[in-house]
Amino acid sequence: MQKLLAAMAIVGxxxxxxxxxxxxxxxxxxxxxxxxxxxxxxxxxxxxxxxxLRGWLVxxxxxxxxxxxxxxxxxxxxxxxxxxxxxxxxxxxFRRAKVSETQGALGPRGRRVELSADGPDGLRxxxxxxxxxxxxxxxxxxxxxxxxxxxxxxxxxxxxxxxxLNASLMSAQARPYEMWSFQGSSYKWGQDDVMPxxxxxxLENLVGPTSSGRLGGGLPVVAFWTRQSGxxxxxxxxxxxxxxxxxxxxGDERVEAGIRIDRGSVLKPGEAYATPRTFLAVFAGxxxxxxxxxxxxxxxxxxxxxxxxxxxxEANWCGWGYLGSVTGAQMxxxxxxxxxxxxxxxxxxxxxxxxxxxxxxxxxxxxxxxxRRLVDEFHRNxxxxxxxxxxxxxxxxxxxxxxxxxxxxxxxxxxxxxILDASGNRGxxxxxxxxxxxxxxxxxxxxxxxxxDYDFDGHxxxxxxxxxxxxxxxxxxxxxxxxIRGMGEVYKIxxxxxxxxxxxxxxQICPCGTTPNMAWLPFLDQAVTADPVGSVQVRRRIKLxxxxxxxxxxxxxxxxxxxxxxxxxxxxxxxxxxxASTIGPGGVLGTKFTWPDYGPRLADAFLTxxxxxxWKKWIAIYNAKMLSKGTFRNLYTIGYxxxxxxxxxxxxxxxxxxxxxxxxxxxxxxLELRGLEPGQYSVFDYVxxxxxxxxxxxxxxxxxxxxDQLFLEVTRK
Numbered sequence: 001m002q003k004l005l006a007a008m009a010i011v012g013x014x015x016x017x018x019x020x021x022x023x024x025x026x027x028x029x030x031x032x033x034x035x036x037x038x039x040x041x042x043x044x045x046x047x048x049x050x051x052x053l054r055g056w057l058v059x060x061x062x063x064x065x066x067x068x069x070x071x072x073x074x075x076x077x078x079x080x081x082x083x084x085x086x087x088x089x090x091x092x093x094f095r096r097a098k099v100s101e102t103q104g105a106l107g108p109r110g111r112r113v114e115l116s117a118d119g120p121d122g123l124r125x126x127x128x129x130x131x132x133x134x135x136x137x138x139x140x141x142x143x144x145x146x147x148x149x150x151x152x153x154x155x156x157x158x159x160x161x162x163x164x165l166n167a168s169l170m171s172a173q174a175r176p177y178e179m180w181s182f183q184g185s186s187y188k189w190g191q192d193d194v195m196p197x198x199x200x201x202x203l204e205n206l207v208g209p210t211s212s213g214r215l216g217g218g219l220p221v222v223a224f225w226t227r228q229s230g231x232x233x234x235x236x237x238x239x240x241x242x243x244x245x246x247x248x249x250x251g252d253e254r255v256e257a258g259i260r261i262d263r264g265s266v267l268k269p270g271e272a273y274a275t276p277r278t279f280l281a282v283f284a285g286x287x288x289x290x291x292x293x294x295x296x297x298x299x300x301x302x303x304x305x306x307x308x309x310x311x312x313x314e315a316n317w318c319g320w321g322y323l324g325s326v327t328g329a330q331m332x333x334x335x336x337x338x339x340x341x342x343x344x345x346x347x348x349x350x351x352x353x354x355x356x357x358x359x360x361x362x363x364x365x366x367x368x369x370x371x372r373r374l375v376d377e378f379h380r381n382x383x384x385x386x387x388x389x390x391x392x393x394x395x396x397x398x399x400x401x402x403x404x405x406x407x408x409x410x411x412x413x414x415x416x417x418x419i420l421d422a423s424g425n426r427g428x429x430x431x432x433x434x435x436x437x438x439x440x441x442x443x444x445x446x447x448x449x450x451x452x453d454y455d456f457d458g459h460x461x462x463x464x465x466x467x468x469x470x471x472x473x474x475x476x477x478x479x480x481x482x483x484i485r486g487m488g489e490v491y492k493i494x495x496x497x498x499x500x501x502x503x504x505x506x507x508q509i510c511p512c513g514t515t516p517n518m519a520w521l522p523f524l525d526q527a528v529t530a531d532p533v534g535s536v537q538v539r540r541r542i543k544l545x546x547x548x549x550x551x552x553x554x555x556x557x558x559x560x561x562x563x564x565x566x567x568x569x570x571x572x573x574x575x576x577x578x579x580a581s582t583i584g585p586g587g588v589l590g591t592k593f594t595w596p597d598y599g600p601r602l603a604d605a606f607l608t609x610x611x612x613x614x615w616k617k618w619i620a621i622y623n624a625k626m627l628s629k630g631t632f633r634n635l636y637t638i639g640y641x642x643x644x645x646x647x648x649x650x651x652x653x654x655x656x657x658x659x660x661x662x663x664x665x666x667x668x669x670x671l672e673l674r675g676l677e678p679g680q681y682s683v684f685d686y687v688x689x690x691x692x693x694x695x696x697x698x699x700x701x702x703x704x705x706x707x708d709q710l711f712l713e714v715t716r717k
Contacts, residue, residue, distance in 0.1 A: 024101075024109040026131045034094045036113050036129060040136035043282050047113070047129055049091055051077035053139060053161065057229045057282040064229035065282070066179065068166035068254060078127070078143050080119075081157040089119040092127065105277070106236070106300050107134035122149015122269075130277075135297065138281040140236060146272040155263040161233045161278050162258035170226045176253040177201070179226050180639035182287035183247065184219035184234070186465055187211060189513030190533040194287060194540045194638060197224070201249045208242035209484055210466045214429065217466035217517025219548075222247055222257055223290045227640040230283045232290035233259060235276040238303040239485045240519045242469070243276070288634040291547035298518070305522045305549045306495065311384070311504045312526040312554035313628045315589040315619060316345040318460070320559065321605035322594060324351035327365055328374050330598060335381050337595045337607065341619050345506065346378060347460050349388045349592075357394025357408030357430070359446050375455045384457040386506055387450055391443055391490055392467060394418075394430040410442070417442075419483055420472040433470045435477065435486030443490050447497045451505070458498060458506035461491075466517050484519070491520040508556060515544070526554045526588065535563045535581040539646065539659065540638065542585040551632040557582025559592040560618075561605060573604045577611065579618035580687075580709040584657025585646040586632050589622045591615065621687065625713075627655055635674040643667045647675055654681075656712040658704075666707045673700040673714060680717040687711045 027039040034049040044056045044063060050072075056063040080087040092115040102110035110132035117125045123145060130140040143160055147153050167174040177197045184193065185205040210216035221234035222245045235241055244260045259278050267273055279297065283289040295305070317338050322330045331348060338346060352371065354360045361371040378385045397407030411418065411430055418426040419433045432439045450456050467487050469480035477483070491509065498505045509520055510528040521527075527549060529541035538557050545555040563576030574592075582589050593607040593615065607615065622628075630650030638644065643658045654676060660667040673683070676697035683692040683702060687709075694717065695702055704710060 024111060024133055025136070026109075026111040026133060028099055028111045028113060030094055030097045030099065030113065032095060034092065036094070036097065036115070038111065038113075038129070038131045038139065040131060040133075043137045043139075045129075045131065045139040045280070047115075047127075048077075049094070051092070051127065052163070053077050053129070053141060053280055054163075055139060055231060055280050055282045057137070057284060059229070059284060064170065064284075066165040066167065066169060066224060066226070066229065066231045068164050068169060068176075070164055077160065077162050078125075078141075079159040079162065080125070080145065080155065081159075082154050084156065087119050087123065089117040089123075089125050092117045102130050102132055106130070106140065106297060107132040109133040121151055121153060122147060123153050123267075124148055134300065135281075135293065137283060138279050138293065138297070140277050140279050142274055142277050144272055144274040145267060147267045147269050150269055152269065153267045155265050155267055155273060158261040158263060158275060160259045160261075160275055161280060163231075163233070163256070163280075165224055165231065165255040165257065167226050170228045174226070175199075177249045177255050179224050179255065180286065181225075181247070182221065182223040182232075182291070184221040184245065184515055186215050186218035186511060186514035186517070189215065190531070191514070192537065192540075193515050193544070196639060197247075197249060197255055199249055199253065201247065201255075203247050205245040205247060206242075207245065208240050208466065208481070210468050214463070215465050215514055217511060217519065218515050219291075219294075219518060220245065221291060221294050223287045224255065224257070225283070225286055225637070225639070227637065228284070230285065230290065232279075232281045232283065232294075233257060234279060234294060235259065236279045236294070236297045237276045238298045238301040240466070240487075240517065241276045242481055242484065285634060286638040286640075288543055288547040291544065292634075295548050303518075303522060305553070306525050308525045308552070308554035309504055309506070311345070312506050313588055313626060314345045315343055315622055316347060316386075316556065316591075317341075317343045318347040318349055318559060318590060318592045320347075320349040321561075321592040322349075322351075322598070326351045328370060330594070331374060332377055334595055335378065335383065337593075338383055339381060341616060342623050343619065344383055345457075346383050346385045347388065348374070348385060348456075349460065350462065352387070353389065355395050355406060355408040356390060357410045357432070359389050359450065372454050379455070384504075384506075386458040386460050386508070387454070387456040388460045388462055389446075389450070390463055391446075391461065391494065392432050392434060392487070394432055396426065396428055396430045398428045414438070414442075416472070416474045418472065419468055419470040421468060422471045422480075424471070431467050433472060433475055433483050433486070434467060434490040435470065435482040436475055440490055440493055444493050444497050447494045448501070451498050451501045457502060457504070459494070459508065461507070461509045463512050464509050464517070464520065465511050465514070466519065487517070488519040488523065491523040495523040495525075510558075516548070521548065526556050528556045529558045529587070532558055532562050533565055535576070535578045535659075538563055538578070538581040538587070539585050539644070542582070542587040543632070543634070543638075543646070546586065546632040547634075552629070554628060555587050556590055557587035559590050561592055575604060577614060578708075579614075579622070580657065580711065581659070583618070583622050583625070583627060584659070584709060584711060586627045586630055586648045588628045589619065591619075625655070625686070626650075630655065633675050642669070643671075645671075649675070652716070654714040656710075656714065658706070658710045658712075660708070666705070667710075668705040669703075671702045671704050671710075673702055673712070676700050676714065677716070681714045682717055684713045684715070685711065686713045
């Protein structure tokens with residue numbers, strides 16, 4: 001790449017950079033006393049003297065933003081807390097701004113601006129702002145603190161990308177907080193990650209380590225949008241970091257958000273600390289846009305999701321309808337019904353093993369070679385089968401809910417493999433440290449045993465979130481967060497070992513009830529909507545994974561029975577029958593029905609004659625259309641388009657699925673069939689086998705009335 005030749009000049013009080021033979025399309029101007037203004041073809045960014053980075057989407061000649069910064073130093077974009085107090089730095093010296101080419105992490109072309117400011121006790125702060133041609137709607141920030149003094153400086157807490165948002169900037173009729181959002185953390189089972197912001201909203205959004213209840217991990221992204229425009233912030237590093245993205249509606253009804261890093265460390269003289277690279281992105285649409293953009297940022301840096309194999313799109317039956325008491329007879333008894341329905345994949349769920357961590361068959365249920373014989377019988381009937389297990393967890397010998405109290409052999413033989421907390425304790429549920437090479441090798445061997453020796457065709461990993469920071473001195477970690485960042489390595493080993501043994505294998509990873517963890521997200525070929533609580537979560541999580549893993553990725557809609565859930569005291573009853581919410585957005589179908597009738601304990605999952613008729617119909621529709629193999633098109637905006645719409649392109653046709661929003665069961669009005677190439681199209685309701693007429697791509701409006709859902713196949717005439 002040609003070197004950038006720069007000449008500095010002052011024109012109208014603005015420092016500017018003239019480039020000779022520059023290849024970038026990013027323009028930068030720097031005022032003598034600020035701000036820095038960066039322009040691309042689709043966005044503008046302004047870095048104020050306070051450090052607040054404001055972004056505008058440039059669309060149809062308009063500049064659109066949700067950013068509404070308040071005046072004053074306390075609203076600066078970055079902030080350091082030391083010894084419990086804010087550190088006051090001098091103003092950034094814009095006259096000494098360094099403007100140069102970007103350094104290539106996110107693309108070969110772009111602009112980089114560096115500003116510095118001095119603080120007390122020899123502390124110096126450097127801000128680096130980068131904008132790349134590859135990502136013209138995003139600006140990246142890194143803050144570096146360097147101790148050039150003689151005394152240590154404590155870094156308690158660092159804030160970056162602080163901002164105040166106001167929906168009224170986009171619509172005078174909207175209250176400042178009236179916008180939709182995506183919250184990336186994994187903090188509570190069953191909570192929505194796509195939601196409207198309400199008055200009084202507050203969420204910490206911790207990402208990285210486990211939280212209470214073994215949840216945790218999550219995605220380091222929060223996003224906000226209205227009908228006109230949106231904004232997202234997060235970190236853009238290809239490895240997980242421990243940080244928070246707090247969101248709160250304050251007394252002035254504005255939405256405050258930012259990225260908070262709780263360091264709790266000391267910066268010695270001569271040392272420096274750089275924050276993870278963070279980003280501000282502007283967009284039009286909903287959460288699909290910034291999440292697909294974030295995924296592309298990581299992929300530029302080597303974070304590469306696996307490609308789904310053809311088998312990943314096959315519908316699946318799971319034995320969880322029999323719960324943890326599952327027997328070999330129950331599994332085998334279901335085979336005739338699977339064949340009748342055209343189901344080619346099955347899963348042996350939890351309950352088959354002896355001790356968590358060892359992953360050997362329960363000798364009471366599967367004595368001798370009974371487990372291998374079960375797998376062989378499925379194979380003889382043309383059905384492939386995956387196995388449930390939970391890497392990194394091991395029974396400790398202490399009572400732990402419904403799990404056994406006996407210690408796993410792996411813990412008895414290798415107690416030094418365990419993650420220890422800062423007090424030297426390993427907890428009731430032991431977690432093996434994924435950063436330890438011996439642990440990684442152990443899981444390679446477990447994988448070989450399950451796939452090669454027992455002949456399973458893949459894995460269902462369940463309840464997978466993150467791990468705690470590890471303070472075990474025997475592991476010689478450079479940082480306690482080595483365990484968090486090393487988690488992906490174990491799943492990579494399992495995935496690659498499985499693929500090497502069986503190229504057609506299927507690996508699921510389920511972060512039950514929450515968002516996934518970026519550490520292990522690349523090492524699966526079938527994502528899971530993760531125990532959705534109702535139909536809405538099924539649809540929106542399919543869209544979530546299509547954004548993260550690609551528009552043609554395989555996303556398991558989980559058991560259809562989870563599309564409607566009721567609770568009687570603490571008893572969960574799964575009554576769902578909504579196949580449409582998986583099929584319409586392009587998800588992979590799944591069910592956990594029980595058959596024959598083994599007793600009333602499983603009554604909610606039992607395949608009654610009425611349910612059997614419905615299961616046959618929808619599984620046949622799925623197998624006939626296989627929309628999961630199509631290309632997801634993000635043409636409708638969650639929260640603002642009515643009805644809720646999804647589009648999939650496949651085999652030269654467009655497929656649409658529409659659902660009433662806000663809990664309604666019916667919808668009537670005019671649909672807009674977006675994304676059609678110029679021409680005339682015939683419209684067919686393929687569920688009810690009904691011709692609906694013709695539309696022209698120039699005016700693709702279709703009057704419609706429907707109950708529950710409407711599925712359309714649109715074909716060029």
